[in-house]
Amino acid sequence: MKDYAHIGRSVLRREGRAKLTGAALFTDDLKIEGLLYGATVRSREPRGRIKGIHFEEGFPWEEFIIVTARDIPGKNVVAHLQQDQPCLADGVINHAEEAIVLLAHPDPLRVQDARARVRVDVEPLPTVLSIEESLACDPVIWGQDNVFKTILITKGDPDGARVKGHFQLEATYRTGAQEQLYIEPNAMIGEATAEGVLVRGSMQCPYYVHHALHEMFHLPLEKIRVVQVETGGGFGGKEDYPSMLACHVALLSWKAGGRPVKIAYDREEDMACTTKRHPSRTRIRSAFGADGTLLALDVELILDGGAYMTLSPVVLSRAAIHASGPYRCSNLRVHAQALATNTPPHGAFRGFGAPQSLFAIERHMDEAAQHLGLDPAELRRRNLLHTGDAMATGQIMRDEVDLVALMDRALTEIRYAEKRASYPTLNAGDDPVKRGVGFSVFMHGGGFTGSAESTLNSVVALEGTAGGRVRVLAASTEMGQGANTVFTQVAAEALQAPVDLIEVVPPDTALVPNSGPTVASRTTQVVGKLVLDAGLAMRKTLLEAGLLADGDVAAAIRTYVARHGALRTESRYQKPDFVEWDDATYRGDAYATYAWACYAADLRVDLVTYETQVADFVAVQEVGRVLNPTLAAGQIEGGVAQGIGWGLNEEVIWRQGSMANHQMSNYLMATAADLPRIRVFFEERPYAYGPGGAKGLGELPMDGPASALLNGVQHALGLVPRQVPLTPEVLMDLVEGA
Amino acid sequence: MRGQPSLCDVLTPQSLQEALSLRVAHPEARPLAGGTDLMVPFAAGRLPDRLFLNLWGLEELRGITVSDGEVTCGALTLFREIAVHPLMQREFPNLVRSAKVTGALAIQSRGSLGGNIANGSPAADTPPSLLVYGSELQLTSLRGSRWVPYADFHTGYKRSLLAPDELITLIRLARLGDGGFHYFRKVGTRQAQAISKVSLAAWARTGNGQIQELRIALGSVAPMPIRARGAEKALLGRSVTNPPLDAALEALQADISPIDDLRSSAQFRRKVAGNLLADMLRGLVSA
Known part of the structure; x- marks a missing residue:
């Protein structure tokens, strides 16, 4: 690999010192x-x-700024893909915790007191509170049939191939909602008049x-200014919801004649009302040849989107494309739907649909292996994609990655063969x-x-300053993941x-x-x-100006700026030449490239308490060149921790469409x-x-832990x-029940 | 924060005597020790109390005193003080373990044994250990002091023998000597900072292959921390190596009355309480 001066080195996090010292x-x-x-006054009913x-x-209401849907100057929408979500409920309520009235007061405690005095x-x-109720259209709560989006991916003849298979398996997998639990709850400050709107947060x-502010205020684009303030984590949870909160603070300020208004949610409110990972139900019907060759896959995937569309179609798209996993399969159908229910809208969360569908296929492979009498590693060995194979959408796998070798490295690290053989005896x-x-x-x-x-x-700009420094100008946000440092x-x-010459x-x-947007591992x-x-x-400009003869970039920039x-x-952005995609047929290059991984877990299931503890965890991945090893390993470890949480303990308990356990003491x-040492290995191509x-790597580590853990539980207990x-x-x- | 500090007042006595007088003058004032149980609902706007009696500064209520026959803890003894106390570690390991799994280190350094008892949560971590060690509480008012067995203290969900003018002042543990068997296990699903779903503490003494003395107590399976007297009875005097497990499990199911709540289900609590009892007996055999 090429040797670089800065790339591939663990440069210290740029804002790390300020965060550590509290500055x-x-x-x-x-x-x-x-x-x-x-x-915010919210609905209790779903x-x-x-x-x-x-x-x-x-009660002295004259002291308060009060905003309802009637105060909205433009459209009462939070603009996402579709304009179906109101900024404030007007006439109807479609989910619990829906915002209805906004209040503001100079005293933060008074405003909390007042909130309880609005009825x-x-x-x-009638409500729809589950995937099953939504499918039954009893009642219809969104559009004609409660369906936000349907995606169909087909290849070959899945029905014909399934019948001919030596062995067929059908199983249904479910995943629950998950709260992002960024350290900093959502917070926003707005200042808005007809002269202009400024939102910081x-x-x-x-x-x-x-x-979103543009749509709601009907003001010219240039009159709207949005500033990102230091952000304490996002994980997707600050992808679409901040648009709602920005509209709320701006509306309050608008009504208050432009006085700045802040809303900072406490943890309970943040957990109860903001977006979570989509719950899912995935039925897989598969057929294998006698030798374990995967002949057919028929996947029916459903995501619970909550009450409004928000990002659900896009989450669904990623879920559908990843549904067949890293396997060769000539006969395939993926039928995917995002449905409406009367819960707060589900949204982006690290992985964005892929963890749900990959969980299903990776569990399914272990189940199939058990039925076929093959070791799960052997079954995968016979079916993993190789460079040049066609993926689900017909995309040819271009990445020069040896998935079998990647898998074997993880299995060697966890001492799989030895444990696989010895544990049943123990x-x-x-x-x-x-x-x-x-x-x-x-x-x-x-x-x-x-x-x-x-x-x-997308566009990025670099600016040289009179002082000889370089400013990176991009809308991509630092939220703890390391964007500043990598840029x-x-x-x-x-x-x-x-x-040190560079400032983001x-x-x-x-x-x-x-x-x-700062999403999608992009x-x-x-x-x-x-x-x-x-x-x-910029370097070319400086070279052409003859200013880099002695290699002093700062001096060159100073001179250039002084002169010009x-x-x-x-x-x-220019797409790689080979990328071709047809959105109508879902054929082509779904992504320009993929990150690949094998995660392995060694675990203990205690039959006294039914608790599962992970004793050792190995994460091997190919993510292209690693730009900053410390940050990259941190991303992997954090993602694995979230994946273990989602797999074992993080359960959102729904009561009447509302998260009942919206506290960190009962959402575990x-x-x-609870975490093992997470051993991270990179293959770099x-x-x-x-x-x-x-390549992108931020979401990858969320996709694999849950199925690895449950596959380990299957090994430990012989249960499914x-x-x-x-x-x-x-x-x-x-x-x-066994 | 949704609590309203401006609507609240705090009375801060300088002595126990003054505190007891304030207890009479302001029976509505909620005693406040470390505050670790009260501040959470307060911040969430769910604590109805408006007046608090701040006991934090009362030195009379602090300290662990060891004598030949007993150990006495002031009501304001912190979990952390119990956790690091060498004699407690040696002679009352269940109490030490339960103190160490109460909240996080910060909570252990602020939360008190007396507060834990007075708050009366059935899910509190130290009460099962206090029950199996046969502890007694000193309740004090201007009328005087009285000692009550801790086993009698809780009378129902968040109800107790504590009179409106009384404070818990001391917790007394009789020293049990060597050779006992101690068992404590908390099931909170998360390995730290968890509220228990079920907990079981036990203390036993064996001789001649028999269970000669046995006390079992559980948390989170009834409206209050309880002794499992039925299960104890089924096992007392029986063989250590071959105890009547089925009878003990059946008796245990009658001892407990768990409910479904946000943390777990009644069914899970029943099953795991039984598993813990069996686990304890396995440990007793190999002890």
Whole structure:
């Protein structure tokens, strides 16, 4: 591999010192003159008609700013893919925790007190609270049939091939909702008058927020300004919801004559009302040849989208494309639907649909192996994709990745063969603690699906300053994942400059071009490439001006800016030549490239408590060139921790369409005590179209742990778990029912 | 935060005597020790109390005192003090273990044994251990002090023998000497910072191959922390190596009355309580 000055080195996190010392200011830390504190009155009912809004008599309401749907100057929508979600419920309620009234007051405690003094009278309507009820259309709550989106991927003759198979298997897998649990709950500050709207806050996608404010206010684009403040984690949870919160604070400020208004959710409100991972149900019907060859796959995948469309069609798309896993299969059907239910809308969460469908296929492979009398590794060995094979959408696998070797490396690290053989003997004894080893093989497409990167048309700019520094201008946000640092490394590499010369400008729509949303594992792979190209363009400019003779980039920039007044280069997204995609037929190159992985877990199931503990975890992945080993390993470890949580303990308990356990004391995310040492290994095969050869990796680690764990439980107990989270309660039913 | 500090008042006595007087003058004032149980619902706006009696500064209620026959803990003894106390570690390991799994380190350094008892949560971590060690509580008012067995203290869900003018002042544990068997296990699903779904503590002494003394107590399976007297009876005097497990499990099911809640199900609690009992007996054999 090429040796670089900055790429491939663990450059320290750029904002790390400020975060460690507390100098970094988050939205709720900002001191603002004349600030009003906002609060939201929400529905309790999952569905109904609003009959009246009552403000308690004798309470000094004149001290408060009060906003209802009637106060909205433009359209009452939070604009996403479709304009079906109101900013404030008007007349009807479609989910619990839906915002109805906004309040603001100079005293943050007074506004909390007031919130309890608003009563909304609601006439309940029949509800749809599960995938099954939504499918039954009893009642219809969205569109004609409760269906936000249907996707069909077909190849060959799945029905014919299935009948001819030596062995057929049908099973249904379920996954639950999951809360992102970023450290910083959603928070936003708005200042809005007809002269202009300024919203600052915690977010992943400043231009999504910009678009939503534009639609709701009907103001010219240039009058709307969105600034990302230091953001304490997102994981997808700050992809679409900040648009809602931005509209709320801006509306309150609008009504208050432009006074700044802040809403900072507490943890309970954030957990109860913001987006979560889509619950899913996946039925797989498969057929295998006598030798274990996968002959046919018929997948019926359903996502629970919640009450409004938001991002569900896009989540569904990624789920559908990943549904057949990393396997060769000539006869395939994936029928995928996102359905409406009367729960708060489900949204983006690291993995974005892929964890759900990959969970199903990776569990299915282990079940099939058991029936076929093959070791799960052997079954995969016979079916894994090879370079040049056709994937589900007909995409030819171009990545030069040896998946069998990748799998074998993980299996060697976890000592799979030895444990696979010895554990059954150990488990036959009296010890109630049973041992198991399991693994999964999977991939994650980098960047937006299909032609969407071309539609986004992202732009990044680099600016030289009079002082000889370089500013990276992009809308991509730092939220803890390391974007600042990676952009710095890439820009420094392109310019052959020291990293300290580079400054990544905090995203502000008045300053930065639209480099697209900070999602879809695209920031390094796609936007990082734009940073690189803009950097190379700047270096070329300096070279052509004859200013780099002695290699002093800072001096060259100073001279250039002194001579020409400014130095700015831009780079716009260009799709790799080979990428062809047809959105109508779902054929073609779904993603320009994929990251590939095999994760293996060694675990203990305690039959006294039905608790599952992971003793050892190995994560082997191919992610192109690793730009920053420390940050990359951190991403993998964090994603595995979230994956273990989703797989074992993180259960959203729904009561009447509302998250009943919206507290960290009863929604059990894994602590350090619950996690094993996570051993991370990278295979590096530089990707020609990524900066320095990098691919996206942020979401990948979420896709594999759950199935690896449940495959290990199958090994430990000989039982067939098909749902996550596999809580002790669920496992008890499985064990006792056996 | 949804609690309203401006609507609340805190009375801070300088001595136990003053605290007891305030208890009489302001029976509505909620005693506040470490605050670890009260601050959570307060912040969430779910604590109805408006007046608090702050006991935190009362030195009379602090400290662990060891004598020949007993150990006495002031009501304000912190979980952390119990966890690191060498004699407690040696002679009352269940209490030490339960203190170590109460909340996080920060909670253990602020939460008190007396507060844990007074709050009366059936899911509290230390009560089953206090029950199996046969502890007694000193309840004090201006009328005087009285000692009650801890086993009698809780009378129902968040109800107790504590009179409106009384405070818990001391917790007394009789020293059990060597040779006993101690068992404590908390099932919280998460390995740290969890509220228990079921917990079981036991203390036993064996001789001549028989279970000669046995106390079993559980948390989170009844409206209050309870002794499993039926299960104890089924096992007392019986063989250590071949105890009547089925009879004990059946008796245990009659001892407990768990419910479904956000943390778990009644069915799970029943099943796991039984599993814990069996696990304890396995441990007793190999002890």
